[in-house]
Amino acid sequence: MAEETENDNNLVPANDRILSVSIEDQMKTAYIDYSMTVIVSRALPDARDGMKPVHRRVLYGMLDLGVTSSKPYKKSARIVGDVLGKYHPHGDTSVYDAMVRLAQDWNMRYPLVDGQGNYGSVDGDPPAAMRYTEARLKKIAEEILSDINKDTVDYQLNFDDSLEEPTVLPTRIPNLLVNGASGIAVGMATNMAPHNLTEVINGTVAYIDNRDIDVPELMQYIKGPDFPTGGLIYGYSGVQDAENTGRGRVVMRAKTEIEVSKSGKESIIVTEIPYQINKANMIERTAELVNEKKLEGISAIRDESDRTGLRIVYDIKRDANANVVLNNLFKYTALQTSFSVNNIALVKGRPVLMNLKDMIQVFVDHRHDVVTRRTRFELAEAEKRAHILEGYLIALDHLDEVIKLIRASSTPEDARVGLMERFGLSDLQARAILDMTLRRLTGLEHDKIKEEYAELMKTIDYLKSVLADEGLRMQIIKEELIEIREKYGDERRSIIVHSAEDMRMEDFIDDEEIVITISHNSYVKRTPLTEYKRQGRGGRGSIGSTTREEDFTEHIITASAHNYMLLFTESGRCFWLRAFEVPEGSRTSKGRALQNIINIPKDEKIKAYILVKNLKDQEYLENNFIIMCTKKGTIKKTSLEAYSRPRANGINAININEGDQLLEACLTSGTSEIVMALRSGRAIRFNESTVRPMGRTATGVRGITLGSESDEVIGMISVDDPETTVLVVSEKGYGKRTDIEDYRVTNRGGKGVKTISVTEKTGKLVAVKGVNDTEDLMIINKSGIVIRISVEGLRVMGRATQGVRLINLKGEDEIASITKVDREEEVEETEEEILSGEEVEDATESTETDQDDKSESNEE
Secondary structure, three states, X not given: OOOEEEEOOEEEEOOOOOOOOOHHXXXXXXXXXXXXXXXXXXXXXXXXXXXXXXXHHHHHHHHHHOOOOOOOOEEHHHHHHXXXXXXXXXOHHHHHHHHHHHHOOOOOOOOOEEEEOOOOOOOOOOOOOOOOOEEEEOHHHHHHHOOOOOOOOOEEEOOOOOOEEEOOOOOOOOHHHHHOEEEEOOOOEXXXXXXXXXXXXXXXXXXXXXXXXXXXXXXXXXXXXXXXOOOEEEOOHHXXXXXXXXXXXXXXXXXXXXXXXXXXXXXXXXXEOOOOOOHHHHHHHHHHHXXXXXXXXXXXXXXXXXXXXXOEEEEEOOOOOHHHHHHHHHHHOOOEEEEEXXXXXXXOOEEEEOOHHHHHHHHHHHHHHHHHHHHHHHHHHHHHHHHHHHHHHHHHHOHHHHHHHHHHOOOHHHHHHHHHHHHOOOHHHHHHHXXXXXXXXXXXXXXXXXXXXXXXXXXHHHHHHHHXXXXXXXXXXXXXXXXXXXXXXXXXXXXXXXXXXXXXXXXXXXXXEEEEEEEOOOEEEEEEHHHOOOOOOOOOOEEOOOOOOOOOEEEXXXXXXXXXXXXXXXXXXXXXXXXXXXXXXOOOOOOEEHHHOOOOOOXXXXXXXXXXXXXXXXXXXHOOEEEEEEOOOEEEEEEHHHHOOOOOOOEEOOOOOOOOOEEEEEEEOOOOEEEEEEOOOEEEEEEHHHOOEOOOOOOOEEOOOOOXXXXXXXXXXXXXXXXXXXXXXXXXXXXXXXXXXHOOEOOOOOOOEEOOOOOOXXXXXXXXXXXXXXXXXEEEEOOOEEEEEEHHHOOEOOOOOOOEEOOOOOOOOOEEEEEEEEOOOOOOOOOOOOHHHHHHHHHHHHHHHHHHHHHHHHHO
């Protein structure tokens, strides 16, 4: 190293050709220079013509070579070599790749290069080498280059200062909007969506007519992006964000339809895929998901695409639902993907985030500048020509004298000077006269020159008026845009689904009818309702679930898979669960512990549930109520709205007194009648309006008075339909239906009336349900046996009868739970009927009337 001497505490190099520089400062400066070069000269498009330098140079180079749309194709290697040698001193791959992309109709909404040969495919296949392919400009690209030779844009020297190249193209097309752009710079990136040319021009014309137009008004013309591969734009909020702010997430979906063959087999057909998705990779990834069992219901995938169009076929298994499979395809594969809009482009050499109006404004300002410069250029050319024509006319008016002067001159220079002095001509006029051919001296040519001069003067007047009137210039821009629209405008390819919501979990679950069972020890499962056969009254039943010792099914809930379940524990807490979130199990499986699904404490048991279709509809929430009752006869009414905000750890639904526990909860409209039944066989009926709505943590009021300390409430129903009958079931398998009108309306808090004759043979009351003839009953006993019977087969009886046997019980077995389900359309054959059931009914019928009469007189 060179020696250094210390001077004023600074290191000064002894050799003045070596400088000491801080590496931090040098790196900072160098990196900033590099990043600005990438931003300005490589990665970001100019907001005026929508071009990056490489694309601009390719188009200008092709124009320079003369490979326009009306000329024969030229080898791509020739074009690339010309662009490299003249304007773009980088790798040939960068130029060829840029040119190829301009020719690919699945990448460019309006391709600018007309390629011949293998230019790649939507499957990601690479194009052939440049020595094999050929290219020329598309007609629409010539509109981008139109008027470039009329001093409409600024030029700059090329890399070796030997040629000039345009800094921007004088485009007649809003190319940034219609073809979009993407690029990664240093510290920033751009990703701009393509749009429909017709819509963009309509929006631009609307902007020219009204400069104060806002983005929502512009979006009445420009609906949103329009991708070259078509497909659906799923949801509009992302589009609005993108057009309003310059940033947004546009969700794209493939265009699909479900075909059903003659044999009834379903297939999902895809005819358009999202923008910039590699078709082959998408199909390969989907096949992997099917093999890994992450996607179910697909038996085969075929790519039937050909020259006529794209077609992908997903064959659906016979037991699968095509709509559910399709939603899962949208969720797990590239059939649905998003385009993250980030509208960053160069405005006056600086990167700017632009919304829809900004981009239109920059384009219109650029066109105004182009039209102004073009008009000035044309005016200058017209005036130059008019000046020459004026000289011709002077010469023709003095033809003999001019000829004499020229013949008398010894040299052309003498003739030129003589003409200028004699007739007051300019140098240009004098030279033009000397260059005239003899045929122009004829009378006919004289008239033509006069006509040309007259037309030229009109043109000059018009061009001057254009330069003097901005409104006229704007009118020219509008007319040229409309001309472009008529030539190249087309229909929108991407359909916008305006009302689409964000995808929800339920979109992936078939909304089937299911049975949810909850055991005494809080094991839960869901099973399709179709797995349970209906049997005749008195049947032995079928195995419903395999439970642990001393466990039995306590709740049987029929629901739709998309329902919300509100679960209430015995201590008065409320938890939420979507029906489809319950693990699926066979009819004989024991299920999964509820504590593993929701955050319910292990020592708490589910005592009641209600099914709710929607927790978002405010009107529905405010006009419906939850009524709860406890074993000790307390009742409480609260608005459903208080339970509409699910929390992971649940909420307090009711305050429970010591020694009491929650028993039942039901959903009401506020005008229902309530029936509460006691274990001792009595029931009370009163109107819901007698119970005022209370807060979520209130205790409630008395609903029924217990007959003794050992007595307790076994159930509650709410009744809206006067046709409803009250079904009561005892623990030894007896049950019956009674008209609701048999229970007179009383005040809440009374002791009630007899609802069933409780004997040693029937056992205590265990359940009360409101039923009608269109429903079935599902009864389960503590040993796990399930039977399904028709309500229609149970005759309506008086209140005081003991009923008929519903299920045969073995030994000390007892009924654990009962629920009602909607009738299936096809009734399966009765499996087995037991004579004892019929005998009980016959024996009971004979005493029914007498017992009713005695009961009524005793109660009175």
